[in-house]
Amino acid sequence: MSGTQRQIRHGSGIIENNVQLTEQTFRLTLTIEGTLPTINAGQFVMLRLPNRTDPLLGRPFAIYRVSENGWETVLEVIYLTVGKMTERLAECRSGDPLDFWTPLGNGFSPTKAKHLIMVAGGIGQTPFLMFAEKYCHTDSRCTLLYGTRNIDRAVGVEDFRNLGVDVHLATDDGSAGYHGSVTDLISKVYQPEESTQILCCGPRPMLHSAFRIARQLHLPCEVSLETSMSCGLGICFGCVVQCRCGKDDENVSKTDNKTDHENIDYRRTCLDGPVFDAYRLCW
Ligand SMILES: Cc1cc2nc3c(=O)[nH]c(=O)nc-3n(C[C@H](O)[C@H](O)[C@H](O)COP(=O)(O)OP(=O)(O)OC[C@H]3O[C@@H](n4cnc5c(N)ncnc54)[C@H](O)[C@@H]3O)c2cc1C
Numbered sequence: 001m002s003g004t005q006r007q008i009r010h011g012s013g014i015i016e017n018n019v020q021l022t023e024q025t026f027r028l029t030l031t032i033e034g035t036l037p038t039i040n041a042g043q044f045v046m047l048r049l050p051n052r053t054d055p056l057l058g059r060p061f062a063i064y065r066v067s068e069n070g071w072e073t074v075l076e077v078i079y080l081t082v083g084k085m086t087e088r089l090a091e092c093r094s095g096d097p098l099d100f101w102t103p104l105g106n107g108f109s110p111t112k113a114k115h116l117i118m119v120a121g122g123i124g125q126t127p128f129l130m131f132a133e134k135y136c137h138t139d140s141r142c143t144l145l146y147g148t149r150n151i152d153r154a155v156g157v158e159d160f161r162n163l164g165v166d167v168h169l170a171t172d173d174g175s176a177g178y179h180g181s182v183t184d185l186i187s188k189v190y191q192p193e194e195s196t197q198i199l200c201c202g203p204r205p206m207l208h209s210a211f212r213i214a215r216q217l218h219l220p221c222e223v224s225l226e227t228s229m230s231c232g233l234g235i236c237f238g239c240v241v242q243c244r245c246g247k248d249d250e251n252v253s254k255t256d257n258k259t260d261h262e263n264i265d266y267r268r269t270c271l272d273g274p275v276f277d278a279y280r281l282c283w
């Protein structure tokens, strides 16, 4: 989406609900007056606590769900409390204001694949609900492979099942589903006779592992990065990642190691991502 005119709305919304789902996970609904520019699945919102300088900067969150009722828009975010902003956000109440700017980033590419395998780790399921909303009603089959530390960390599973997504859980402690790494499930659900697209979001080691499997199976693979950000607008260059940036297919990754002749460059996660072709990232 970089290089083209982007429509971004900045403003202040009102928290409608901020509900605790598990020990560290919350579902926040933000009511925004009027409409937002069209949001693609995988795009994100920057949220900032108003009238404060600590934390000073906003933080990025995947847009989990969005709905409009004519004169207002309701934006839904699911977040895990990990630090200053998210812990303070968890203390916010219905009626509190919250600054936002959105939609940001590129979102997932359109696909005609027959089987869409979404691989999520930790809080990485969040960008996939809108993607499933878009594709579950087509003739594509949607599978969510969702790995968390334990069953208490698995959030939103029913939202996916209600859309007809086939959900497979994996937990580190064996409290639900497969006991082990979520990426082990890719080869179990993959059907070679179906054109398949892999999409991943979660911690970087999990993304790398999913990419290695996709490459072994010769499958297209997009990953959504959770890189830390400052502006979210492409201005500060605080979110760059190394990419193989040539235009030709020779530049896509056949190994994980960079080679001297490769065309390596930097890309801003907030502008050129957060979704990247996994074959073009420097792992
Ligand atoms: C495009 C995008 C979408 C995201 N979507 C969601 C979402 O839907 N739900 C959600 O809960 N989180 C999401 N995140 C991550 C979220 O932005 C961070 O958790 C948040 O910025 C943490 O802010 P904080 O002030 O609470 O923590 P900080 O005080 O900034 O950090 C606390 C600790 O967490 C670590 N940390 C912070 N951010 C990250 C990160 N991105 N990856 C790994 N470690 C980190 C820090 O190194 C530090 O140790 C997303 C990130 C991106 C880039």
Ligand code: FES
Pocket (backbone or CB within 6 Å): 228, 229, 230, 231, 232, 233, 234, 235, 236, 237, 238, 239, 240, 268, 269, 270, 271
């Ligand atoms: S966060 Fe500022 S350029 Fe990406």
